[in-house]
Amino acid sequence: xxxxxxxxxxxxxxxxxxxxxxxxxxxxxxxxxxxxxxxxxxxxxxxxxxxxxxxxxxxxxxxxxxxxxxxxxxxxxxxxxxxxxxxxxxxxxxxxxxxxxxxxxxxxxxxxxxxxxxxxxxxxxxxxxxxxxxxxxxxxxxxxxxxxxxxxxxxxxxxxxxxxxxxxxxxxxxxxxxxxxxxxxxxxxxxxxxxxxxxxxxxxxxxxxxxxxxxxxxxxxxxxxxxxxxxxxxxxxxxxxxxxxxxxxxxxxxxxxxxxxxxxxxxxxxxxxxxxxxxxxxxxxxxx
Amino acid sequence: xxxxxxxxxxxxxxxxxxxxxxxxxxxxxxxxxxxxxxxxxxxxxxxxxxxxxxxxxxxxxxxxxxxxxxxxxxxxxxxxxxxxxxxxxxxxxxxxxxxxxxxxxxxxxxxxxxxxxxxxxxxxxxxxxxxxxxxxxxxxxxxxxxxxxxxxxxxxxxxxxxxxxxxxxxxxxxxxxxxxxxxxxxxxxxxxxxxxxxxxxxxxxxxxxxxxxxxxxxxxxxxxxxxxxxxxxxxxxxxxxxxxxxxxxxxxxxxxxxxxxxxxxxxxxxxxxxxxxxxxxxxxxxxxxxxxxxxxxxxxxxxxxxxxxxxxxxxxxxxxxxxxxxxxxxxxxxxxxxxxxxxxxxxxxxxxxxxxxxxxxxxxxxxxxxxxxxxxxxxxxxxxxxxxxxxxxxxxxxxxxxxxxxxxxxxxxxxxx
Numbered sequence: 001x002x003x004x005x006x007x008x009x010x011x012x013x014x015x016x017x018x019x020x021x022x023x024x025x026x027x028x029x030x031x032x033x034x035x036x037x038x039x040x041x042x043x044x045x046x047x048x049x050x051x052x053x054x055x056x057x058x059x060x061x062x063x064x065x066x067x068x069x070x071x072x073x074x075x076x077x078x079x080x081x082x083x084x085x086x087x088x089x090x091x092x093x094x095x096x097x098x099x100x101x102x103x104x105x106x107x108x109x110x111x112x113x114x115x116x117x118x119x120x121x122x123x124x125x126x127x128x129x130x131x132x133x134x135x136x137x138x139x140x141x142x143x144x145x146x147x148x149x150x151x152x153x154x155x156x157x158x159x160x161x162x163x164x165x166x167x168x169x170x171x172x173x174x175x176x177x178x179x180x181x182x183x184x185x186x187x188x189x190x191x192x193x194x195x196x197x198x199x200x201x202x203x204x205x206x207x208x209x210x211x212x213x214x215x216x217x218x219x220x221x222x223x224x225x226x227x228x229x230x231x232x233x234x235x236x237x238x239x240x241x242x243x244x245x246x247x248x249x250x251x252x253x254x255x256x257x258x259x260x261x262x263x264x265x266x267x268x269x270x271x272x273x274x275x276x277x278x279x280x281x282x283x284x285x286x287x288x
Numbered sequence: 289x290x291x292x293x294x295x296x297x298x299x300x301x302x303x304x305x306x307x308x309x310x311x312x313x314x315x316x317x318x319x320x321x322x323x324x325x326x327x328x329x330x331x332x333x334x335x336x337x338x339x340x341x342x343x344x345x346x347x348x349x350x351x352x353x354x355x356x357x358x359x360x361x362x363x364x365x366x367x368x369x370x371x372x373x374x375x376x377x378x379x380x381x382x383x384x385x386x387x388x389x390x391x392x393x394x395x396x397x398x399x400x401x402x403x404x405x406x407x408x409x410x411x412x413x414x415x416x417x418x419x420x421x422x423x424x425x426x427x428x429x430x431x432x433x434x435x436x437x438x439x440x441x442x443x444x445x446x447x448x449x450x451x452x453x454x455x456x457x458x459x460x461x462x463x464x465x466x467x468x469x470x471x472x473x474x475x476x477x478x479x480x481x482x483x484x485x486x487x488x489x490x491x492x493x494x495x496x497x498x499x500x501x502x503x504x505x506x507x508x509x510x511x512x513x514x515x516x517x518x519x520x521x522x523x524x525x526x527x528x529x530x531x532x533x534x535x536x537x538x539x540x541x542x543x544x545x546x547x548x549x550x551x552x553x554x555x556x557x558x559x560x561x562x563x564x565x566x567x568x569x570x571x572x573x574x575x576x577x578x579x580x581x582x583x584x585x586x587x588x589x590x591x592x593x594x595x596x597x598x599x600x601x602x603x604x605x606x607x608x609x610x611x612x613x614x615x616x617x618x619x620x621x622x623x624x625x626x627x628x629x630x631x632x633x634x635x636x637x638x639x640x641x642x643x644x645x646x647x648x649x650x651x652x653x654x655x656x657x658x659x660x661x662x663x664x665x666x667x668x669x670x671x672x673x674x675x676x677x678x679x680x681x682x683x684x685x686x687x688x689x690x691x692x693x694x695x696x697x698x699x700x701x702x703x704x705x
Contacts, residue, residue, distance in 0.1 A: 115343040
């Protein structure tokens with residue numbers, strides 16, 4: 001029974017991590033059709049923002065939950081203004097540009113901080129369930145993931161910004177005719193996606209080794225989850241994260257971590273073969 | 289001579305004094321000396337990752353080479369010629385290793401190569417240097433068993449470190465162990481050695497888990513380990529991503545309840561990165577620790593730190609590289625040549641060097657080193673050396689490899705249980 005509780009927590013942790021990892025990417029990819037190959041590096045920037053802020057003596061919660069998303073969001077705005085805006089509708093060009101951006105960011109951070117591992121201490125302790133111990137931080141990540149999805153849903157469904165954003169994504173010309181400025185909406189959406197990724201990076205900092213190349217370890221999973229989720233960023237992302245997180249963690253537990261990774265990717269291939277439009281293309285069509 | 293004045297170094301001073309004295313004795317000598325002095329420098333090759341997941345380990349290794357070259361040049365070079373480093377950053381990328389290995393052997397034509405950090409990279413470039421007859425030094429601690437006359441492995445092998453670490457841990461904490469290791473040849477083979485020494489010492493291996501280098505979430509493994517209830521966890525996890533294990537382990541509050549012994553912890557700056565609460569008590573076994581207080585060690589560490597401020601932790605990797613380099617220098621001087629076979633023969637004469645780790649002697653039969661080994665426990669971001677084992681032989685490799693009898697042997701022997 002205790003074991004079941006701990007394992008459930010592991011699965012929830014796996015799911016929550018995937019949600020955090022892929023939501024920012026989903027906003028940029030799902031809504032704007034920009035394949036952001038610098039996603040992993042945005043994550044890395046978020047992690048560094050937290051590390052630097054904590055080293056400067058700022059409270060870790062403020063660093064993770066405020067500084068990281070705001071900083072990476074601003075970086076996102078600059079990136080969008082400088083070159084992404086020239087590349088809308090040009091899929092391959094945008095991939096090349098963001099890939100170049102990712103190399104640049106890795107080089108820049110290596111030059112500034114060196115390629116040694118940085119880290120911040122994990123802020124919450126552990127707790128016991130019967131004979132087992134688990135980390136409170138895991139629970140915290142689950143709460144943040146739920147809050148993130150909830151917040152995004154409210155933003156997109158219940159606010160004027162959300163309405164305008166959705167309208168612009170569906171039909172930019174019509175939105176423009178209604179007096180909306182699509183470039184400005186694109187800019188804000190890209191910034192939002194970057195900020196969410198920055199938040200994920202900040203939250204990862206206490207449980208990962210922070211180094212300039214850390215993004216590479218996360219980007220494949222983030223892309224697979226977003227592609228499998230389909231165009232609905234919330235419904236699709238959450239179900240794909242749930243499915244893959246469950247498969248990965250359970251298979252890792254039952255067999256080995258190597259097989260766990262293999263299962264995740266096999267499941268993704270099968271899923272994309274059966275549902276080329278992603279989960280939401282079939283089951284949550286038209287939803288967020 | 290007026291040209292020399294603008295570019296005055298100790299070396300040119302020595303050379304010009306030698307020229308002057310030589311000139312008094314015999315005129316033809318001057319001609320030869322002049323020809324020697326104008327010759328190109330001897331190229332020392334270096335293939336080390338400076339970026340990517342194992343980049344942190346590579347930086348101090350190249351720094352150690354630079355320090356060694358500077359020292360040797362200040363003392364007049366080798367055979368009257370200065371040394372020059374030819375370095376390529378292999379970026380933790382095996383493909384770049386093979387590409388640069390060809391380049392450094394064929395185009396740069398270096399006299400010797402020091403390089404390779406992971407065992408995967410060593411096995412990728414070793415055949416290339418065999419083929420192009422370029423002498424190769426691998427200075428990293430590794431899983432043992434490489435038997436090849438063209439390579440000298442100066443790092444520690446399991447018989448020198450794991451054989452000490454396992455009984456120490458079993459005696460201190462108990463007989464039931466859980467092994468976690470990186471999923472490539474180093475981790476796989478080291479895990480086998482851990483298993484062997486555990487059994488040899490009356491212990492029991494509950495499970496062995498391997499992790500690809502990009503695994504970052506260790507939640508389910510931590511649950512599995514708790515379920516198995518081991519007395520001690522043996523870790524051969526490698527690189528930046530795997531550092532996450534120690535953080536997640538501590539975050540779950542397991543730090544105090546199940547101890548960890550490792551053959552890799554600390555090699556990528558983990559002690560500086562982690563909080564004392566996350567690292568205290570972890571035990572490791574290596575051929576060198578920066579904290580060693582011998583004269584040679586203190587001198588080596590302070591020279592590196594002075595020359596390269598902000599250098600990451602100076603582990604066995606850097607010390608071994610420095611010693612491997614000096615062993616080559618000694619051999620070239622002894623052989624009075626940089627010709628590959630002559631240097632190999634000189635190295636095989638039981639050549640030794642007193643380096644920061646102590647006395648290092650090359651073993652003719654295995655081309656491995658007889659060197660000191662140490663165990664240490666992490667304490668407030670430093671290593672507290674708890675045991676030392678002088679002059680340890682690479683007996684694991686010696687059991688399978690005899691280059692005196694079979695000079696044409698060329699393979700990596702792998703332990704079978």
